Amino acid sequence: MFLIKLxxxxxxxxxxxxxxxxxxxxWAIFFYITFDSFLxxxxxxxxxxxxxxxxxxxxxxxxxxxxxxxxxxxxxLMFNNEEINKKLTEIRNYKxxxxxxxxxxxxxxxxxxxxxxxKGISPxxxxxxxxxxxxxxxGRIFQAGERxxxxxxxLADIMKLELHDYVTLLTRTKSETFNTIxxxxxxxxNTPNPTINQNIVLxxxxxxxxxxxxxxxxxxxxxxxxxxxxxxxxxxEFNNELQGMDRNLSVYSWRNLDEVSITQAKQSGNNFILxxxxxxxxxxxxxxxxxxxLERMEEIGMMKAxxxxxxxxxxxxxxxxxxxxxxxxxxxxxxGAISVYFFSLYGLDFAAFVDIxxxxxxxPLISKIYGTWNPDAFINMFLFAVFGSMLASILPARWAAKxxxxxxxxxx
Amino acid sequence: xxxLVLKNVKKIYHQGVINVPxxxxxxxIVEKGEFTTVFGPSGSxxxxxxxxxxxxxxxxxxxxxxxGDNIADLDKRYxxxxxxxxxxxxxxxxxxxxxxxxxxxxxxxxKILKNISSREIKKRVFKMLELVGxxxxxNRKPNELSGGQKQRVAIARSxxxxxxxxxxxxxxxxxxxxxxxxxLKIMLEMNExxxxxxxxxxxxxxxxDYAQRKIELKDGQITRDERREELDVFN
Ligand SMILES: Nc1ncnc2c1ncn2[C@@H]1O[C@H](COP(=O)(O)OP(=O)(O)OP(=O)(O)O)[C@@H](O)[C@H]1O
Ligand SMILES: [Mg+2]
Numbered sequence: 100m101f102l103i104k105l106x107x108x109x110x111x112x113x114x115x116x117x118x119x120x121x122x123x124x125x126w127a128i129f130f131y132i133t134f135d136s137f138l139x140x141x142x143x144x145x146x147x148x149x150x151x152x153x154x155x156x157x158x159x160x161x162x163x164x165x166x167x168x169x170x171x172x173x174x175x176l177m178f179n180n181e182e183i184n185k186k187l188t189e190i191r192n193y194k195x196x197x198x199x200x201x202x203x204x205x206x207x208x209x210x211x212x213x214x215x216x217x218k219g220i221s222p223x224x225x226x227x228x229x230x231x232x233x234x235x236x237x238g239r240i241f242q243a244g245e246r247x248x249x250x251x252x253x254l255a256d257i258m259k260l261e262l263h264d265y266v267t268l269l270t271r272t273k274s275e276t277f278n279t280i281x282x283x284x285x286x287x288x289n290t291p292n293p294t295i296n297q298n299i300v301l302x303x304x305x306x307x308x309x310x311x312x313x314x315x316x317x318x319x320x321x322x323x324x325x326x327x328x329x330x331x332x333x334x335x336e337f338n339n340e341l342q343g344m345d346r347n348l349s350v351y352s353w354r355n356l357d358e359v360s361i362t363q364a365k366q367s368g369n370n371f372i373l374x375x376x377x378x379x380x381x382x383x384x385x386x387x388x389x390x391x392x393l394e395r396m397e398e399i400g401m402m403k404a405x406x407x408x409x410x411x412x413x414x415x416x417x418x419x420x421x422x423x424x425x426x427x428x429x430x431x432x433x434x435g436a437i438s439v440y441f442f443s444l445y446g447l448d449f450a451a452f453v454d455i456x457x458x459x460x461x462x463p464l465i466s467k468i469y470g471t472w473n474p475d476a477f478i479n480m481f482l483f484a485v486f487g488s489m490l491a492s493i494l495p496a497r498w499a500a501k502x503x504x505x506x507x508x509x510x511x
Numbered sequence: 512x513x514x515l516v517l518k519n520v521k522k523i524y525h526q527g528v529i530n531v532p533x534x535x536x537x538x539x540i541v542e543k544g545e546f547t548t549v550f551g552p553s554g555s556x557x558x559x560x561x562x563x564x565x566x567x568x569x570x571x572x573x574x575x576x577x578x579g580d581n582i583a584d585l586d587k588r589y590x591x592x593x594x595x596x597x598x599x600x601x602x603x604x605x606x607x608x609x610x611x612x613x614x615x616x617x618x619x620x621x622k623i624l625k626n627i628s629s630r631e632i633k634k635r636v637f638k639m640l641e642l643v644g645x646x647x648x649x650n651r652k653p654n655e656l657s658g659g660q661k662q663r664v665a666i667a668r669s670x671x672x673x674x675x676x677x678x679x680x681x682x683x684x685x686x687x688x689x690x691x692x693x694x695l696k697i698m699l700e701m702n703e704x705x706x707x708x709x710x711x712x713x714x715x716x717x718x719x720d721y722a723q724r725k726i727e728l729k730d731g732q733i734t735r736d737e738r739r740e741e742l743d744v745f746n
Contacts, residue, residue: 108610401606406595
């Protein structure tokens with residue numbers, strides 16, 4: 100108890116020095132929290148882009164199809180019948196749904212050819228689920244039965260295609276025979292989602308079903324809810340109900356999306372900053388303990404003469420440093436909170452700062468990034484500051500406590 | 512049983528390749544309640560002797576019996592334990608803790624002992640400060656006290672745990688002669704009042720005269736040891 104009191108008083112001894120060290124720690128925490136919030140914001144944006152232009156909130160598919168969906172198989176499809184369409188409307192918080200077929204496609208303009216993903220969509224229903232309407236920059240979306248395609252702006256640029264050009268689309272049917280669709284480019288779409296812009300050709304569902312000879316089947320349904328946060332719950336609730344109808348079907352939430360490259364970038368970026376934060380805090384603390392020990396040599400000697408044990412002297416320094424860590428942690432979290440508050444309110448036009456193509460991360464340059472609150476970051480950084488300061492002080496405190504009392508008192 | 516018995520105590524400092532003998536076979540017996548000074552020229556080994564007796568330093572050779580036990584070869588943890596309970600120190604430069612008040616500085620020495628109730632602690636600290644004439648100044652920080660007052664806090668601190676022995680290395684060296692004498696008088700009063708054994712070193716002949724027993728140290732050896740029965744300093 101007495102040592103705690105002594106440490107607190109020592110903490111206030113050089114208010115400026117204490118404050119500067121605490122400020123360094125606080126700054127490091129502030130930086131981490133802001134960066135973390137930014138990356139999370141970027142992450143959210145990526146998910147939002149996937150939800151709004153590709154995925155919807157939940158999807159329904161045959162679970163065997165789902166396992167291999169990346170290979171775009173035409174096996175384990177599901178019927179697009181009245182029963183399933185009715186069932187989907189019964190989902191809690193339901194807003195809209197649409198059937199889709201994803202399939203392999205090669206796009207050719209007669210000279211060049213490129214592999215893309217074909218998407219057979221029923222136009223009206225799809226526009227209720229995905230946010231295509233505002234992003235068709237040329238032409239319009241097709242009607243059912245029209246031999247028209249909508250392609251991404253970037254794909255159009257790469258293939259040097261323009262509205263009303265004709266393209267040949269080569270695909271394999273369900274029975275593995277080749278078939279082609281000749282289609283006119285009826286629309287060009289430019290969404291904030293780079294996948295849609297670059298890799299996808301949208302076609303009317305009925306035309307696709309006909310070409311692939313899959314009758315009235317689709318690969319999956321996409322569903323929009325009135326609140327995306329319900330998706331995981333709905334997956335749990337609705338799965339049983341759905342499987343009562345067809346055991347092979349399952350519901351999947353956007354939450355189950357593989358967190359792609361962005362998450363890894365986030366992790367390594369965060370770890371790097373964390374490392375810097377800890378190093379800065381440790382250097383600050385080690386520095387302050389050594390300074391304090393040098394300046395208090397005679398006191399340390401006196402304490403030893405009074406019979407204090409080494410570990411009691413170590414403890415008094417460690418408590419003092421921990422106090423600095425607590426101060427730094429509190430200030431850092433306050434600064435971080437202020438920064439995240441403004442950042443989440445006003446956002447940051449990332450393109451204005453950095454001139455790199457973020458589309459590889461799935462982050463479109465046209466969007467502003469808004470900060471995201473992450474309570475874990477606050478808690479973790481606070482604990483890191485406190486325990487980091489504590490640990491960093493142990494070695495220099497030991498060094499101080501081990502001083503020979505005679506040398507310490509007589510400054511020999 | 513004598514409080515302190517030194518047998519053939521030697522201390523050699525190693526300065527690089529040179530050996531500096533600071534104590535060259537000291538023989539000394541100190542009884543309970545004595546008020547003894549160690550004097551002698553600079554470099555004669557006074558500080559070294561007090562530190563060796565006070566368990567702050569270990570002798571190179573010889574035996575030191577403190578309350579009957581040989582402490583010369585003890586591990587530093589045991590030495591710390593002995594200092595904590597039984598030995599009080601006063602140094603030339605006071606060595607008070609600047610962030611603590613006079614009261615807290617004294618309290619520190621007793622707080623680190625176990626099994627003393629906080630009421631008892633409070634009583635003893637106030638009593639001690641009163642005995643050294645500092646009542647009313649309990650809440651002053653060291654930088655708000657004069658040199659003599661600081662040294663009195665240091666004396667109170669060394670005595671509050673009721674040690675068997677108080678070692679004071681040149682306690683008056685930083686004080687003017689009047690203040691130095693006052694400090695010595697206080698020490699002597701404490702010796703009479705509490706029966707605490709004092710051993711202090713000094714250069715100052717005025718200060719020496721307060722001692723009952725004078726030990727002269729020269730070149731690491733005791734060259735004189737005289738006692739006087741009657742003290743007339745209070746007259
Ligand atoms: N750590 C040390 N290393 C080397 N020599 C030392 C050390 N401490 C003391 N000495 C030497 O030991 C001798 C005795 O020193 P000590 O400090 O005990 O003398 P002193 O009588 O207290 O002197 P003063 O009156 O100046 O305080 C001196 O020659 C001193 O130089
Ligand atoms: Mg000396």
